[in-house]
Amino acid sequence: MELFTNQILAGISTGAIYACLALAVVMIYQAIDHLNFAQGEMAMFSTFISWQLMQWGLPYWVAFVLTIAFSFAGGIAIERVLFKPLAKAPILTNVAGFIALYSIINSSAGLIWDFTIKQYPTPFGSAPFLGSQLISTHQAGMIGVTLLLLLALYFFFQYTRVGLAMRAAASLPESARLVGINTSWMIALGWGMAAAIGAIAGILIAPVVFLEPNMMLGTLIYGFAAAVLGGLTSPFGAVVGGFLVGIFENLAGTYIPYAGNELKLPIALALIVSILVVKPAGLFGRHIVKRV
Amino acid sequence: MTALLNVKDLRAYYGQVQALHGLSFSLNEGSLTTLLGANGAGKTTTLRAICNMVRSTGSIEFEGAALTSRSTEGIVRLGIAHVPQGRGTFTNMTVEENLQLGAITRKDHAGIVSDMERMYAHFPVLKQRYTQQAGTLSGGEQQMLAVARALMLRPRLMLLDEPSFGLAPLVVRDLFGILGKINREDKVSILVVEQNAQLALELADQAYVIETGRIVMSGAAKDIANNEDVRKSYLGY
Ligand SMILES: Nc1ncnc2c1ncn2[C@@H]1O[C@H](COP(=O)(O)OP(=O)(O)O)[C@@H](O)[C@H]1O
Ligand SMILES: [Mg+2]
Numbered sequence: 001m002e003l004f005t006n007q008i009l010a011g012i013s014t015g016a017i018y019a020c021l022a023l024a025v026v027m028i029y030q031a032i033d034h035l036n037f038a039q040g041e042m043a044m045f046s047t048f049i050s051w052q053l054m055q056w057g058l059p060y061w062v063a064f065v066l067t068i069a070f071s072f073a074g075g076i077a078i079e080r081v082l083f084k085p086l087a088k089a090p091i092l093t094n095v096a097g098f099i100a101l102y103s104i105i106n107s108s109a110g111l112i113w114d115f116t117i118k119q120y121p122t123p124f125g126s127a128p129f130l131g132s133q134l135i136s137t138h139q140a141g142m143i144g145v146t147l148l149l150l151l152a153l154y155f156f157f158q159y160t161r162v163g164l165a166m167r168a169a170a171s172l173p174e175s176a177r178l179v180g181i182n183t184s185w186m187i188a189l190g191w192g193m194a195a196a197i198g199a200i201a202g203i204l205i206a207p208v209v210f211l212e213p214n215m216m217l218g219t220l221i222y223g224f225a226a227a228v229l230g231g232l233t234s235p236f237g238a239v240v241g242g243f244l245v246g247i248f249e250n251l252a253g254t255y256i257p258y259a260g261n262e263l264k265l266p267i268a269l270a271l272i273v274s275i276l277v278v279k280p281a282g283l284f285g286r287h288i289v290k291r292v
Numbered sequence: 293m294t295a296l297l298n299v300k301d302l303r304a305y306y307g308q309v310q311a312l313h314g315l316s317f318s319l320n321e322g323s324l325t326t327l328l329g330a331n332g333a334g335k336t337t338t339l340r341a342i343c344n345m346v347r348s349t350g351s352i353e354f355e356g357a358a359l360t361s362r363s364t365e366g367i368v369r370l371g372i373a374h375v376p377q378g379r380g381t382f383t384n385m386t387v388e389e390n391l392q393l394g395a396i397t398r399k400d401h402a403g404i405v406s407d408m409e410r411m412y413a414h415f416p417v418l419k420q421r422y423t424q425q426a427g428t429l430s431g432g433e434q435q436m437l438a439v440a441r442a443l444m445l446r447p448r449l450m451l452l453d454e455p456s457f458g459l460a461p462l463v464v465r466d467l468f469g470i471l472g473k474i475n476r477e478d479k480v481s482i483l484v485v486e487q488n489a490q491l492a493l494e495l496a497d498q499a500y501v502i503e504t505g506r507i508v509m510s511g512a513a514k515d516i517a518n519n520e521d522v523r524k525s526y527l528g529y
Contacts, residue, residue, distance in 0.1 A: 161396060168382055168393050175380035178343065180368040180397035180445065 006134050007250045013139035014208075014222075015246020016146035020201035021216075021223030022230065022238035023153070024194040029232050030170040031190040032083065034091070037098040039198055040220030041105040042078075044213060046071040046199030047206050048113050051120060060123045064203060068196045075195025079188045109213040120206035142204045149200060150239055157235070166190060221265070222249065229272050231282025240283065245272065295353075296321040296449060296481050297342070302350035304334075304341045304505075311337040312348070313505040319449070319498070324475045324482045326496035326513065328489045328527060334505040335485040336377050339451045343367050343374050354449070369397050373442035377453040381434050381441075383427030387418055390426050390437055394444025404444070411440040414470055432463035439467070443474065450474075452484040456491065464488070468495045489527040493517040501526045 021039060028036045036042075046067050053063035082101060086094050124141030128134075157163035169176040169186035176183050201223075202216065209215050226245045230237025248271055253264035276282065297319040304312040312334050319325045329335050341348040343364050352359040359367050368374070373394075382390050391411060395404045412419035415436040421429060426437060435455055442450050455471075456464040472495055475482050486492035493499060493513045501509035501516070509516065509526055516522055523529055 161392075164389060164392060165396055167385070168396075171384060172380065172382055174345070175376070175382060176393075177345075177364040178368060178374050178376060178380060179393045179441070180365045181393075182363075182365050 002134075003254065007254050008247055009135045010139065011247035011250035012243055013135060013142045013246070014205075014249070015226075015243035016142050017201050017205045017219060017242075018222045018226045018245050019239040019242025020146055020149065020197050020204075021220060022226035022242045023150075023235055024198040024201070025223060025227045026230075026232055026235050026238040027190050027194040027197070029227070030235075031187040032087070032094075034094050034098070035224065035227075035232075036194070037095075037220075038101040038105060039194065039223070040216030041102050041109075042071070042075070042195050043198035043202035043220075044216045045105050045109055046074075046195070047120070047202035047211060047215070048109055050199075050203055051118065051206075051211055052113070054121070060121060067199055067203065071195040071199035072192040075192040076188045078195070079191035083191070084184065084188070106213050113213070115213055118211040120203075120211045122207040126207075138207055145200065145204060149197065153197075153235070162189070218265070222246070222268075225269055225272050229275060229282055231285025234282070234284040237282055237284025248272070294321055295319065296323075296355060297483070298351075298353040299338075299342070300351045302338070302341055302348060302352065304337050304346050304348040306337075306346065311346075311505055312341065314350070315502065315505060315507055317500050317507055317510065319481060319483055322475075322479055322481055323498055324472065324484070324496045325498040325500070326492040327483065327485045327500050327502060328487070328492060329502035330528070331487065332504075333502045335502060336453055337505075338502070339374060339376075339453050339483075339485060342451065343372065368445065371445070371448035372451065373445045373447035373449070374451040375438045375442045375453060375455065377457070379434055379438040381426045381429075381438055383425065385426060386423055387426055387429070387437060388422040390441050391418075391422075391444050394441035395446075397445065403446075407444055407446065411443060414443075414474070415440055432459050432467070435459060435463075435467060436470075439471070439474075443478075443480070447480060449481045449483065452482065454485055454487060456486060456488045464491060468492075471495060489523075490517075490529055 021043065024039050025036055049070055050063045050067035053066055054060065078101065082097055086097050122138040122141065124137045126136045126138050129137045129140040157167055165181045166186045166189060169181055169183040173183045205219055206215065209219070222245050226241035227238045229244060230239070230241030245268060248268040249264050252267040253261055256267060295318040299318065300316045302312050302315040303310060315338060327335050327338060337346055340346040342352055342359065344359065344362060344367055345364055354370060354372060357370065382393060391408055395407065398404055417433055418437060418440060421433070426434065429437060439455065455467060459467070468491060471482060471484070474480055484492060484496065493516060496513040499511065499513040499516045500507050503526065509522055
């Protein structure tokens with residue numbers, strides 16, 4: 001029983017990271033209808049920035065805040081320079097754009113910081129959380145930061161004018177323009193926010209997977225799986241999907257004989273595919289209440 | 293009287309297909325003008341061209357400012373509210389959020405709150421449903437919501453694309469009554485596109501008739517309504 005609870009909690013803590021990445025992916029998907037394959041690389045680059053700032057002597061939280069701000073601006077810049085011109089281009093052109101972005105970021109990180117793995121600090125420590133052996137303080141910190149972030153995003157989208165405008169632009173761009181919303185800037189803003197959320201995910205997971213240019217590879221696959229599982233149109237679904245994927249992954253690794261660490265990814269993905277067979281739009285894919 | 297909106301030699305294109313062939317008309321400050329025509333005549337295209345949502349040439353001036361080089365959202369910010377064909381309702385948002393979106397470009401919080409109350413007075417049914425998802429409203433209620441959303445901009449000019457479409461005759465009368473009231477009391481100039489010529493001519497003061505992308509008839513609404521030849525040849529009633 002202890003093992004079971006332990007695995008669930010561990011699943012929730014990595015699930016928190018998947019939830020963040022899935023949220024970032026959904027945010028961009030809602031705005032431009034494309035999956036951002038480079039989301040993980042953007043997060044990795046942001047994490048390196050924060051590491052570099054700390055190397056230069058800045059305290060953890062100062063580096064954290066500066067990195068979020070840098071990532072937000074960087075996300076907007078990427079949209080303005082690379083994807084705004086591609087807005088009307090065919091899907092494959094966009095896919096090429098994402099792959100280009102992926103490799104540019106990946107190799108620049110390798111060039112600047114090389115490919116050796118680096119330790120990344122945690123401000124939460126790694127002692128047992130509240131004296132219990134179930135999860136570490138860092139894992140608890142990951143869950144806590146994610147929940148705070150989700151709460152902040154919820155309030156932003158539900159109760160601010162910009163949040164309302166962003167939702168309107170994502171759901172009906174033409175109607176949004178007809179109430180005077182600059183939908184093009186809303187897309188850029190979505191990119192900025194997605195980059196910032198990804199940065200948080202990268203910074204939180206770095207102490208676990210260690211810092212190196214390919215650190216987000218596995219994580220992003222889980223993040224995509226989470227986004228698809230939740231239904232790509234629902235931020236709430238992305239978050240739930242993230243936690244579910246984290247829990248699946250851990251339970252599969254522990255309880256399915258011979259699965260271990262090598263097979264837990266395919267097993268978790270197989271489970272997700274079976275859910276999608278039953279609910280193709282994902283667990284929380286757009287359901288519109290319609291009058292009949 | 294000064295012209296609020298002045299359209300000259302408007303041509304519009306969907307790819308290679310030309311939908312408007314040099315259309316000219318004007319609309320006076322404070323007037324309620326209707327643009328009539330059969331299905332496919334180019335009414336929707338005209339409204340879309342005014343808001344720069346379709347490729348067009350020619351000149352469109354609103355209070356003397358040229359609209360042709362502006363973005364759709366920039367044109368809206370000048371005070372032109374457009375209720376598109378199909379209403380453009382944000383169906384997965386609440387009634388109240390739809391109204392807030394109508395006022396999204398405004399900064400005067402107190403004014404927005406009082407306008408919201410005014411809308412609920414014009415359309416009491418919206419007040420009963422303000423927390424409900426807009427997609428669950430009936431067609432008539434959604435049209436009321438679309439008009440209310442447009443009014444939340446405090447527009448100088450409101451463009452309405454076939455507001456009567458799909459509504460029961462009684463609901464249309466109700467809606468047109470409110471449009472007339474808004475025009476008189478709130479001094480909002482209105483350009484309403486209709487296939488339902490009879491009702492629109494009762495409501496409007498000026499009328500234009502459009503056929504395959506050209507204006508073929510214009511004048512005071514009551515003159516057109518009283519001219520049997522025109523009614524028979526262009527309006528089909
Ligand atoms: N999206 C479109 N693509 C191609 N042709 C279009 C499109 N929309 C309208 N048209 C054409 O333009 C002409 C005018 O259409 P429209 O303005 O919608 O007419 P109305 O609103 O008067 O019914 C029609 O011949 C129609 O077929
Ligand atoms: Mg039409």
